[in-house]
Amino acid sequence: SQQGEEDPQALSIQEGENATMNCSYKTSINNLQWYRQNSGRGLVHLILIRSNEREKHSGRLRVTLDTSKKSSSLLITASRAADTASYFCATVPGSARQLTFGSGTQLTVLP
């Protein structure tokens, strides 16, 4: 079953702009992960943030986690056309031991 919702569902920006995607989830979690999926392909892991962390960086990616609001955001800075993909948050709910994906955000970066 789907644990999280993401917004926006779709986002279109110009190359060089920043892109922000949000994820909300329902139950307590052990960690939250972000994945990217290019059209019709497998998913690629981007970053993992633990429930006791508030912010994490990896290259042009910045992830925040607010467990009191049960929400996370993914910021991609200085976007490139190659960043065009679907982005999914995924959580490991506290009571379960399997990854549950959010609804996803389709990001289009226009050259």
Next chain:
Amino acid sequence: DTEVTQTPKHLVMGMTNKKSLKCEQHMGHRAMYWYKQKAKKPPELMFVYSYEKLSINESVPSRFSPECPNSSLLNLHLHALQPEDSALYLCASSQVRAGADNEQFFGPGTRLTVL
């Protein structure tokens, strides 16, 4: 080798056919997963194998039958599928089951069409 491979890339089958999807990883991971993904939707978990034993079956119909012959291989046997089973089938692996700080490594998927 940090790759998960899946064969075939594409599969078209009739409702009376029997076919198999294959997945392989050589990263020494002890957890392997099958997901089903419909267009514009997130992946949905079908099965989890942990140390070559089936640990999670998400109420998947019996026309899907998983098999884990060894720690590197995962199969999904298909029989008497329905057109609504058409989807992208993704295999993934991780060091241990999700719940620890483990990322999952995904294969490229098999695009299945059931006629």
